[in-house]
Amino acid sequence: KAGVTQTPRYLIKTRGQQVTLSCSPISGHRSVSWYQQTPGQGLQFLFEYFSETQRNKGNFPGRFSGRQFSNSRSEMNVSTLELGDSALYLCASSGGGYGTEAFFGQGTRLTVV
Amino acid sequence: AQTVTQSQPEMSVQEAETVTLSCTYDTSESDYYLFWYKQPPSRQMILVIRQEAYKQQNATENRFSVNFQKAAKSFSLKISDSQLGDAAMYFCAYRSTGTASKLTFGTGTRLQVTL
Numbered sequence: 505k506a507g508v509t510q511t512p513r514y515l516i517k518t519r520g521q522q523v524t525l526s527c528s529p530i531s532g533h534r535s536v537s538w539y540q541q542t543p544g545q546g547l548q549f550l551f552e553y554f555s556e557t558q559r560n561k562g563n564f565p566g567r568f569s570g571r572q573f574s575n576s577r578s579e580m581n582v583s584t585l586e587l588g589d590s591a592l593y594l595c596a597s598s599g600g601g602y603g604t605e606a607f608f609g610q611g612t613r614l615t616v617v
Numbered sequence: 618a619q620t621v622t623q624s625q626p627e628m629s630v631q632e633a634e635t636v637t638l639s640c641t642y643d644t645s646e647s648d649y650y651l652f653w654y655k656q657p658p659s660r661q662m663i664l665v666i667r668q669e670a671y672k673q674q675n676a677t678e679n680r681f682s683v684n685f686q687k688a689a690k691s692f693s694l695k696i697s698d699s700q701l702g703d704a705a706m707y708f709c710a711y712r713s714t715g716t717a718s719k720l721t722f723g724t725g726t727r728l729q730v731t732l
Contacts, residue, residue: 537720547708547722560719592660596720606720608654608662 506530508597510609517616522583525612529576529597535559536578537606538570541592550593553578554600585616619644621711623723630699631731637684638694638726640709646670649713651685651692652720657705665707668692696728704730 509528517523529536538550549562553572572578576597582589592613596606620643630636642651653665668676668685675683680700684693696703709723 539720539722546724549719549721552719560717562719594662596662605664605667607664610659610661 508595508607508609510593510595510612512612513610515612515614517585517614519585519587519616521585522581523585523614525580525582525593525595525614527578527580527595527597527609529578529595530607533597533599533607534576535598535600536572536576537596537598538578538580539594539596540564541594541611542590547594550580582614587616590614590616619646619711619713619721621709621721621723623707623709623726625726626724627727627729629729629731630696630703632699632701634699635695635697636699636728638696638707638709638728640692640694640723642690642692642709642711644690644711644713646713646715649711651683652710652712653681653683653692653694654708654710654722655703655705656708656725662708666694699730701730701732704728 511526535554537552539547541547551570552560556572567583570580592611594611596608598604598606622641649670651668654662655665656662666678666681680697682695706725708725711721
């Protein structure tokens, strides 16, 4: 069974630009969650999608948005990039139940210069 | 809001020895799940062990076991017979049930395994 795939693995963007990150979940998984990991703030929840609907959202500005497609693949978009958006962005997929295991991808390392 | 606290930024253990990583959490919920995740240098988070709050029995997975104290809101991870491959960041995480459910992580404990 293929794992969670995140693309691209590395990204360098200029302040003010926008970026789209992609996450392909494990086949059959309907829930996709996104997390931002930084040395200062640790792991912070961005949002979760389940069957194409946003089920929960973290405390991030509106510049951060996401969506999920009918095949459960998900994209995360960050507009008007700021230096502070530099982070490792992790995607996790699960079957959808609250106690089920979340399987993580290897992340996308975003650097904003 | 739920919070998860890991008070040990770094721990060290000798190969074959036992180490315990601490985690406390704060919640007013009665039904929830607790997890320990491992993040090696490759960055990919891997689930180590999971505990349902309504189960009194402590979860175990091979060399990994937890000490779940619901009243004290404590969830420690014990690693027995430590191996070099256990070296990683370990994150404790909490997830409630219900519509606002999300994984809330602690700040992590970096575990070093020495020969």
